[in-house]
Structure formats: structure tokens, C-alpha cells
Amino acid sequence: MNAEIIAVGSEMLTPHRVDTNSLYLTEQLNLLGVDVIFKSIVGDDMRRMVAAAQHGLFRSDIIIVSGGLGPTEDDLTREAIAEALGVGLRRDPEIVAKLEQRFAQRGWKMTPNNAKQADVLEGATVLPNPNGTASGQWLSGQFEGRERIVVLLPGPPHEMKALFESEVRERLREKVPPAHLFTRTLKIAMLGESAVDARVAPIYKRFSDVETTILAGAGEIELHFKTRAATLEQAQERADEVAGLVEDELDDAVYSRNGESLEQIVGYWLQMRNATVAVAESCTGGLLAERITSISGSSRYFLGGAVVYSNNLKTEFAGVPADMIERYGAVSREVAAALAEGIRYRCESTFGVGITGVAGPGGGSVEKPVGLVYHAVASDSGTEVIQRNFPGDRKRIRRFASTMALDMIRKKLM
Amino acid sequence: MNAEIIAVGSEMLTPHRVDTNSLYLTEQLNLLGVDVIFKSIVGDDMRRMVAAAQHGLFRSDIIIVSGGLGPTEDDLTREAIAEALGVGLRRDPEIVAKLEQRFAQRGWKMTPNNAKQADVLEGATVLPNPNGTASGQWLSGQFEGRERIVVLLPGPPHEMKALFESEVRERLREKVPPAHLFTRTLKIAMLGESAVDARVAPIYKRFSDVETTILAGAGEIELHFKTRAATLEQAQERADEVAGLVEDELDDAVYSRNGESLEQIVGYWLQMRNATVAVAESCTGGLLAERITSISGSSRYFLGGAVVYSNNLKTEFAGVPADMIERYGAVSREVAAALAEGIRYRCESTFGVGITGVAGPGGGSVEKPVGLVYHAVASDSGTEVIQRNFPGDRKRIRRFASTMALDMIRKKLM
Numbered sequence: 019m020n021a022e023i024i025a026v027g028s029e030m031l032t033p034h035r036v037d038t039n040s041l042y043l044t045e046q047l048n049l050l051g052v053d054v055i056f057k058s059i060v061g062d063d064m065r066r067m068v069a070a071a072q073h074g075l076f077r078s079d080i081i082i083v084s085g086g087l088g089p090t091e092d093d094l095t096r097e098a099i100a101e102a103l104g105v106g107l108r109r110d111p112e113i114v115a116k117l118e119q120r121f122a123q124r125g126w127k128m129t130p131n132n133a134k135q136a137d138v139l140e141g142a143t144v145l146p147n148p149n150g151t152a153s154g155q156w157l158s159g160q161f162e163g164r165e166r167i168v169v170l171l172p173g174p175p176h177e178m179k180a181l182f183e184s185e186v187r188e189r190l191r192e193k194v195p196p197a198h199l200f201t202r203t204l205k206i207a208m209l210g211e212s213a214v215d216a217r218v219a220p221i222y223k224r225f226s227d228v229e230t231t232i233l234a235g236a237g238e239i240e241l242h243f244k245t246r247a248a249t250l251e252q253a254q255e256r257a258d259e260v261a262g263l264v265e266d267e268l269d270d271a272v273y274s275r276n277g278e279s280l281e282q283i284v285g286y287w288l289q290m291r292n293a294t295v296a297v298a299e300s301c302t303g304g305l306l307a308e309r310i311t312s313i314s315g316s317s318r319y320f321l322g323g324a325v326v327y328s329n330n331l332k333t334e335f336a337g338v339p340a341d342m343i344e345r346y347g348a349v350s351r352e353v354a355a356a357l358a359e360g361i362r363y364r365c366e367s368t369f370g371v372g373i374t375g376v377a378g379p380g381g382g383s384v385e386k387p388v389g390l391v392y393h394a395v396a397s398d399s400g401t402e403v404i405q406r407n408f409p410g411d412r413k414r415i416r417r418f419a420s421t422m423a424l425d426m427i428r429k430k431l432m
Numbered sequence: 433m434n435a436e437i438i439a440v441g442s443e444m445l446t447p448h449r450v451d452t453n454s455l456y457l458t459e460q461l462n463l464l465g466v467d468v469i470f471k472s473i474v475g476d477d478m479r480r481m482v483a484a485a486q487h488g489l490f491r492s493d494i495i496i497v498s499g500g501l502g503p504t505e506d507d508l509t510r511e512a513i514a515e516a517l518g519v520g521l522r523r524d525p526e527i528v529a530k531l532e533q534r535f536a537q538r539g540w541k542m543t544p545n546n547a548k549q550a551d552v553l554e555g556a557t558v559l560p561n562p563n564g565t566a567s568g569q570w571l572s573g574q575f576e577g578r579e580r581i582v583v584l585l586p587g588p589p590h591e592m593k594a595l596f597e598s599e600v601r602e603r604l605r606e607k608v609p610p611a612h613l614f615t616r617t618l619k620i621a622m623l624g625e626s627a628v629d630a631r632v633a634p635i636y637k638r639f640s641d642v643e644t645t646i647l648a649g650a651g652e653i654e655l656h657f658k659t660r661a662a663t664l665e666q667a668q669e670r671a672d673e674v675a676g677l678v679e680d681e682l683d684d685a686v687y688s689r690n691g692e693s694l695e696q697i698v699g700y701w702l703q704m705r706n707a708t709v710a711v712a713e714s715c716t717g718g719l720l721a722e723r724i725t726s727i728s729g730s731s732r733y734f735l736g737g738a739v740v741y742s743n744n745l746k747t748e749f750a751g752v753p754a755d756m757i758e759r760y761g762a763v764s765r766e767v768a769a770a771l772a773e774g775i776r777y778r779c780e781s782t783f784g785v786g787i788t789g790v791a792g793p794g795g796g797s798v799e800k801p802v803g804l805v806y807h808a809v810a811s812d813s814g815t816e817v818i819q820r821n822f823p824g825d826r827k828r829i830r831r832f833a834s835t836m837a838l839d840m841i842r843k844k845l846m
Binding site: 029030031032033034036037038041042044045048053054055056057058059060061063066069070073077231233242296297299302303304305306307308310311312314315316317320321322323324325326327328330331334335364365377378379380412413416 | 443444445446447448450451452455456458459462467468469470471472473474475477480483484487491645647656710711713716717718719720721722724725726728729730731734735736737738739740741742744745748749778779791792793794826827830
């Protein structure tokens with residue numbers, strides 16, 4: 019079975035809004051074994067909404083419409099779908115009473131326009147919305163000789179998701195032929211996308227029944243292996259077969275196989291080893307500390323750190339000798355190591371991390387170009403420094419550098 | 433005139449990819465006075481692509497299709513649009529020669545599948561792509577008695593944008609009736625969305641010819657006033673009329689009227705006043721430093737700071753007396769002030785900032801619930817501390833707190 023998603027609302031046709039509801043819905047539909055074949059975004063315009071719904075009814079088994087269920091004049095989804103299906107709308111007195119009650123509870127009187135939220139498509143089931151006034155609707159039946167399912171959901175993401183979970187998922191599962199999908203995700207740090215693909219494509223191409231997707235960010239790559247089978251066990255077994263071979267090939271570059279972020283993995287390892295970390299950052303300006311502390315509970319292993327933008331503070335907070343900075347420059351292997359060692363000493367942490375580099379766009383030179391970063395990790399067993407030249411803009415270079423540092427900590431803990 | 437945008441590619445129908453090309457295209461079309469009335473995303477499927485294009489030709493004056501122009505079997509945009517329009521494709525020998533040359537330059541032999549990138553719609557103008565092998569195409573003329581413009585653009589955003597700018601914008605400007613659009617953007621810090629709307633709606637509702645949009649983030653709100661007129665001056669004058677009244681109403685909560693970010697504005701002010709800043713962060717974990725240093729050139733006014741997660745480091749780096757932490761707790765008005773004063777003293781900066789709070793989800797109590805944050809700014813004229821209780825999750829609370837701190841610095845500089 020296939021599905022399409024129609025997002026309704028003129029605000030979704032501005033340069034400022036992106037339709038994220040359909041990503042959640044696609045994920046949920048895929049889990050049920052349903053492919054999404056078309057997505058559209060239509061403004062609050064009766065004629066165009068009717069046309070979009072009719073095209074959808076022609077094309078797809080399942081049509082999910084989100085948005086346009088509110089009380090204002092612009093909210094036309096109920097009317098448009100009724101017209102596209104050629105069915106009537108009836109006003110449900112029970113919903114009207116609930117709406118009135120909801121207003122009364124807040125000490126308000128319901129304005130008449132709100133009553134349109136009680137209009138229900140002929141033959142539809144009302145899906146109560148615990149988080150808002152706009153109910154969803156479910157309609158399943160024949161349309162021009164074809165079996166069709168039409169679902170209306172509210173537009174605000176938290177209302178849409180809650181309603182899908184409580185009212186729609188099980189209804190769909192009953193209608194859709196059983197298929198079990200499983201996705202195994204491998205996350206990989208500090209390898210290039212084309213390098214990874216060159217190494218693993220010969221493996222995953224042998225599994226034509228596994229859908230492989232590669233997503234690349236700055237310094238992080240995700241490999242998704244999606245399988246479909248009669249049972250969940252079979253699906254998982256097949257996905258893990260290819261994932262296992264890929265892990266063997268990429269070895270310790272794979273840092274996660276259950277969706278955990280690099281920040282989480284580093285946190286797990288630090289806790290498991292009873293270790294702590296402190297950081298001294300120059301070009302990343304606090305990004306590494308911010309990423310480590312984005313994890314709840316990170317106070318158990320993250321002691322703190324220093325953002326040492328000025329040379330003075332490199333000395334003051336991390337004890338980097340002023341004459342070392344003078345001699346080698348602030349962006350140097352020596353200063354990176356001294357930052358790591360100094361902050362480790364000051365914070366009495368298991369690991370000390372130092373980062374210094376040129377994030378750009380200004381400040382580069384022939385010898386020390388934009389993108390040059392030194393990363394150092396100091397521990398009992400000495401100090402490791404890695405130099406890299408990252409591509410991209412300031413934001414990307416800073417992201418790369420912080421990922422590199424996280425990955426260096428990870429590898430010391432394994 | 434109106435337009436619609438069709439994004440082509442099965443990868444755009446997965447839960448992992450969102451169509452961002454259409455945001456750029458919408459912005460560019462709006463600037464030319466063209467409204468976008470419909471957007472769709474279709475997979476690499478000939479039949480569905482033809483149908484989507486036909487619906488578009490029926491509905492919209494301008495149809496922009498992005499993606500599906502590459503050399504693989506899946507790249508079907510040229511064939512589908514030719515079928516939808518009922519025109520033929522001719523293989524352009526000049527493009528074939530250029531493709532062969534491009535491959536030869538890299539020392540490769542062109543594989544035969546690449547030649548399909550030289551297929552041109554009958555009557556179309558080829559739009560050379562400086563950043564890739566897939567050319568764009570422009571076709572303007574009658575279709576079933578209606579004047580239509582069809583533009584094919586490559587899918588990769590940097591290729592699409594470069595091609596739009598070099599080849600499409602001016603061609604569209606010649607075809608579209610002249611209309612001048614102007615958007616004035618006001619950015620507002622640390623006021624709630626509904627509070628702002630309640631204060632400014634009575635103003636902007638009097639300007640029915642001005643399109644007002646409100647966008648809200650954690651602690652930051654944007655108000656967009658969009659106008660359309662015969663000349664740019666007239667459009668700007670009208671937008672600035674409503675924006676001026678709104679600024680009078682919101683007073684110094686408005687921090688920017690030309691699109692600048694809060695980080696940029698704080699940077700401008702610090703440079704203008706020849707002032708410097710240093711920060712001591714607990715619950716924001718480096719986010720404030722990261723935001724300040726996201727601006728290129730921030731080393732001129734940002735000296736550095738400390739991320740003081742452990743109580744020890746609050747004393748070590750920012751000189752907060754251990755007995756003060758003992759007495760009032762790490763999350764307290766007193767410790768926030770001491771962090772700000774201590775880091776200012778240590779870094780010899782004009783301003784010192786201290787932040788301490790409960791970002792959650794754990795660590796909250798009845799007296800000090802999740803979301804409670806103390807923000808302090810110390811300067812020559814004393815130390816100000818502001819307490820807030822922020823809603824939302826860890827990420828949102830940290831964002832709110834860092835915005836609050838930036839806004840406190842801004843207000844001290846005005």
C-alpha cells in the first residue's frame with residue numbers, strides 16, 4: 019500500500035516554514051510497511067485544496083491531510099475534503115457541547131466560528147484531540163471503485179503526533195497488510211562520505227533486499243539499513259547481517275549502532291571508566307563544552323573548561339607559557355598540547371582536551387590557512403595531538419573540530 | 433503571476449530529507465512579486481512525474497522543477513516534462529561535446545549514460561551549470577492556450593542557487609509584471625509571542641496592505657512586514673510606517689531592524705563602546721560562549737570564559753567562595769553575581785557574565801525547579817541579576833538562558 023501527505027496552510031508556502039510534519043508521518047508510515055509516494059503543500063484556498071485532494075484520491079491508497087482544521091475562515095480542510103469525496107458534512111452536537119464546555123472551563127464564551135470544528139465528514143470517525151480544539155477524522159471506504167483511507171490531522175506538530183499515536187497508528191495497522199520493517203543505523207566518525215561508500219558499497223550492494231541510505235554531516239556519517247520481512251526477527255536478522263559486515267570493514271570508526279549520538283557515547287564510556295574530562299577551547303569557542311553538556315547528567319563526567327580566545331587567558335586558565343605562544347603561535351601543535359595538559363592539571367580531570375585553530379573566514383595565512391585545527395587529548399598515558407585541515411565555512415569547521423575532539427576521547431576509552 | 437515548485441527525487445520522500453530548495457526559490461520568487469501557490473515532492477517515477485507536471489501546467493503560470501537532471505536511470509525529469517508538455521527532446525551535440533571535454537579534463541572517458549544530460553526540450557533554452565554536469569532548461573510559451581514558463585533546475589542546492597542567480601532571475605524579471613516588494617524585519621528579545629502580538633496586532637491590523645508574519649523561537653521573535661508597490665521607495669516607506677509604530681510600542685525590546693542576529697548586535701555594540709566581555713557559565717555549558725564566538729571577528733571583544741560545571745571550578749576559575757556555594761546553593765542569585773564578578777576580575781573585561789540554573793530534565797526540586805536560571809552581568813556600575821523560570825526541555829532552557837544573557841549585555845551598552 020502507498021500513501022501521500024498533504025500539508026495545508028498558506029504559511030507553509032512562505033520562505034520561512036518547512037513542512038516537518040511529513041517527516042514524522044513518513045517515518046511512521048514506513049514502519050507500518052507503507053511507502054510515501056507523494057507530498058504536497060497547498061495554501062488555504064478551497065479550489066486548490068479540492069484539486070489536490072482529488073489528485074491524491076486518484077493516486078494513493080492512503081491520504082493524510084494535516085492542517086486547516088481550526089476555527090478561522092481560513093480553515094477549509096473539512097469543506098474541501100467533503101467536496102473532493104462528494105460527501106456531506108454534519109455538525110456533531112456532542113463535539114459542539116465539548117467545545118462549549120472547554121471554553122466555559124476557561125471562563126470564556128465560545129464564539130460561533132468555533133462550531134465549525136464540529137463538522138464531520140459523512141461516514142467518518144471522529145478522532146479526539148487531547149491537546150487542542152480541532153478533532154481529527156478517519157474515513158475508510160470505497161471511492162470511485164477503489165479502497166481508500168483518508169485521515170485529517172491538526173497542523174501543530176505536537177497535536178498531530180499525539181493524535182497519530184493515540185488514534186491513527188492502530189487503525190492503519192489493521193488495514194495494512196502486515197509487514198515488519200527494521201532499520202539498523204550505524205554512525206561513523208571522522209571518515210569522508212565517499213571514502214566510506216567506496217569501502218562499504220561492495221558489501222551492501224550484495225544485499226539487494228536491504229535499502230541502504232547514507233547521510234553525511236560535518237565529520238559524522240550515518241548508514242541506515244532498512245529491511246522488510248514477515249517477522250520482525252527475520253527483518254532484524256537480515257539488517258544485522260549487512261550491518262555486521264560493514265562494521266567489520268569500518269572497525270572502530272563505527273561509534274554507535276543503536277542511534278546514540280557521539281556526545282552520548284562519549285558520556286557512556288566516561289561513566290563506565292569512571293573518568294572525567296575538562297576542555298580548553300580556542301577556535302571552537304565553547305562548542306565542545308556545549309555539545310558535551312547537551313547530555314543530561316553530563317555533570318557526572320564533565321568538570322568544566324575554559325574558552326581561551328585571548329592569548330592571555332590561554333596562560334591564565336590553562337597555564338600555557340606565554341613564551342611558547344610567542345615562539346610557535348597560538349595555533350600550533352605545542353599550544354594544543356599545552357592547553358590539554360594545562361586544563362587537565364587545573365581541573366584534576368582524567369582527560370584534558372585542547373583545541374586551537376583557524377575557524378575563519380578571516381585570520382588565515384599561507385602557513386596557517388583557514389580550516390587548520392590542532393586537537394590534543396592529555397591523559398596519564400601522555401598527550402596525543404592530531405592536526406587536520408577542514409573544509410567549509412566557520413560553522414562547519416567548528417563542528418568538524420569538536421567532533422574530532424569527541425572522537426579522540428572516545429578512542430582513548432575503548 | 434503565480435508559481436509552483438516541484439521537487440523531484442525519491443530520497444526526498446524518506447523521513448530524513450526535507451526540501452529546502454523550495455524555501456530559497458520561494459524567497460526569490462516573492463522578491464519578484466510572484467506568489468508560490470503550491471509545492472510538491474514526487475519520487476523518481478515517470479508516470480507520477482508526468483501527472484504532477486500536468487497538474488502544475490493547469491494550475492500555475494510558472495512551474496519550477498528541481499532535481500532529476502543527472503545521468504542515472506532514475507533521472508527522468510527531462511523525459512517527464514517533455515511528455516507532460518507534449519514536446520520532443522533533441523540531443524544537443526554541443527552539450528555532448530562539452531560533457532566529453534569535462535570528463536577528458538579529469539582523465540576519464542565519459543560513460544554513455546551521461547549523454548542523456550544533453551537532451552533538450554523542443555523550444556527550450558539551455559541554462560549552463562557552472563558547478564555540475566546537469567544543465568538547466570528554460571521554456572516559455574503557450575500551453576493549451578495559456579502562457580506558461582517552465583524552468584528545470586538541478587537538485588543540489590549550490591548548483592540550483594548559482595544557476596537561478598545567473599540564468600533564471602533576470603529572465604523571470606522580464607516576464608513578470610513589475611512589482612516591488614520590500615520586507616522590513618524587526619527582531620525582539622525576551623518577550624512572549626502572545627504578549628508581543630497583543631501589543632502590536634492593533635497596529636499592524638490597520639495596515640491591511642502590509643503582510644505581517646510573526647516567527648517565534650526560544651526568547652526571540654521576528655516580525656516581518658511585507659509590502660508591494662509600484663516603486664521600491666513606496667514599498668519601503670509603507671513597510672517602515674508600520675514598523676516604526678511597532679518599534680515605538682515595543683521600545684528597546686527591538687534589537688534589530690536589518691536582519692542582524694542578537695549575537696551580531698551585541699558584537700557591534702561591544703566594538704562601538706570599545707568594550708570586552710568574559711563569561712562564566714554553568715547550566716548553559718558553553719552555549720553562550722559558542723554563540724558569541726559564532727561571529728567572525730569576535731576575538732576583538734570576546735576574551736574568553738569558563739564553563740564551571742563542578743562547584744570546585746566555580747571557585748577555581750571564577751573565584752566564587754566555597755562557603756557561598758555551601759550556603760546559598762550553586763543555583764542562586766548570589767553565585768550568579770559572584771560568577772559574573774569573578775570572571776570579570778580574572779579576565780579584566782569590561783563586562784562579566786555569570787549564568788547558573790537547572791537545565792533539567794533531572795536535578796530539579798520544589799524550591800529550585802527545572803527551568804530556574806539566574807543571569808548576572810557585572811560591570812563598573814555594579815552587578816545586575818535577573819531570575820527567570822523558563823519552560824521547555826533542556827535544549828530550550830539553555831537557549832532561553834543564553835539569549836537572556838546576550839540581551840542583558842545589549843541593554844547595558846545602549
